Amino acid sequence: FAMYDTAKGGDSGAGSFTHAGGGESFHKMGCQKVGLAQMFLKFGLNLLLVDVDVMLLRNVMSYFARFPQADILVSSDNLASTLPSGDDGLEMPALAGAPMNIGVMFFRCNEQTWKFVDDWYEHIVATPDLWDQNAFNEMAWEGWDPYVKVHPGNDRIFSGYNGTLWVGVLPVTLFSGGLTFYIQHLYEVQQVVPYAVHATFQYGGNMGKRNRMREAMIFEDSKEYYTGSATCLTLTRRLTMWRDWTCSCRASTPPLAWPGSSTAPSLMTSVPVRWREYTFLENPPCPESVKSSRLTIYTSTVRPAHACVSGQPLCVQQA
Structure with missing residues (x-):
């Protein structure tokens, strides 16, 4: 699936490759994303849905299989972990107060999930100025009580959407955002190995996102x-x-x-x-040839006598 089909020279209605948050094309993209979830769920398939700026670092499916009680697992914009060091379970819902981020979502195919996704789609289609992520959070948090209304088999999975959906918040150490991964290195502090990183909380548009992935040496050039x-x-x-x-x-x-x-x-x-x-x-x-190549630049009159001709304000010596 693609929002923009380069082979045919056209798009699916969402516009170009870059979508400004809050604009008309951004809203269309959100509708198509939720519609995509509808389609695959109706095929009888569990679905992992991730944004294009999410980098999967290892196989996530075994992690999702640990929580069969959850209808939906979703990442978070929390900037701190609610878990003790070494804990690789889900976030504690009562403490993870930041919005859930729909950049990483796992849908378990069942009637509860179908109903929620259908209602989610209808809600955002009927409300042109509503962001799909905001709609998800509003609906998932309807009627929730993270202290009382939790799953009897796992108290980190909360009852959402007025008691009709079981939701788990993926840990920010394992499914990280831009701040917790690239800046805080929270996975190192918590002593866990991350599964994915989402290029959120960054500057510079798409180039900035690629730069962060390259700095972390997880982008293949x-x-x-x-x-x-x-x-x-x-x-x-x-x-x-x-x-x-x-x-x-x-x-x-x-x-x-x-x-x-x-x-x-x-x-x-x-x-x-x-x-x-x-x-x-x-x-x-x-390549080693690049690493061993050296270029020395002197911008001061204080320089090795053999390096440059006396009196030059700028000189270059290449190895």
Whole structure:
């Protein structure tokens, strides 16, 4: 399934590749996403539905199989874990107060799930200014009591949609958002191995999302990305970014390493300087010939006597 069919030169009504949040095309995309869930559920299939900016790091199906009581499992925008270190279960619903994020969803095929998804679809189609994620949260939280109305077989699965649906919130350490994965490295703090990461809470649009994946060395690039010719100003080089340690009012334990899309968002757009992420030379696909190539730039009069001709304000020495 695709929102945009490049082979036929047309789209499915949702518009182009990039959708501004809250716009008409964004709403159409949400309707089509929920309609897609309807279609596969009616085929009698369980469904894993993820956004295109979600990176799956390992097989998630065995994890979902651990919670047969849940009709729907969904990721979260929580910026902290509700679980003790080493706990790889679902979030505690009474403590996970942030909105559920529909970027990662698992639907178990049954009548309760069908009914909820049908109602969800009808609700957003009838309300042009309603975001599919907001509608999901409103409906799933209807009539909930996370302390009392929980599943008898698993108290981390809550009763939602007025007692007609069992919902589990996926742990933010294992199914991470942009802040908990790329900045807090919460999976390391909690001593677990993540299953997926969603490129949320970031700057720079699609380029910024790719940059974060590249910094984490989870984005597969072509060979040309590492060896292709380019320019860094007039030096026929690419700028490799530095690792920036920055304090943030949104982080609980500063300083933290901030991605380039946060510290230099202007580089996510079309600029004359070609650049690479700070982990570029650490990434195993990067050839040794690139790693061993050196270019030394002296911008001061204080430089080795053999390096440049005396009096030059800028000189370059290439190994």
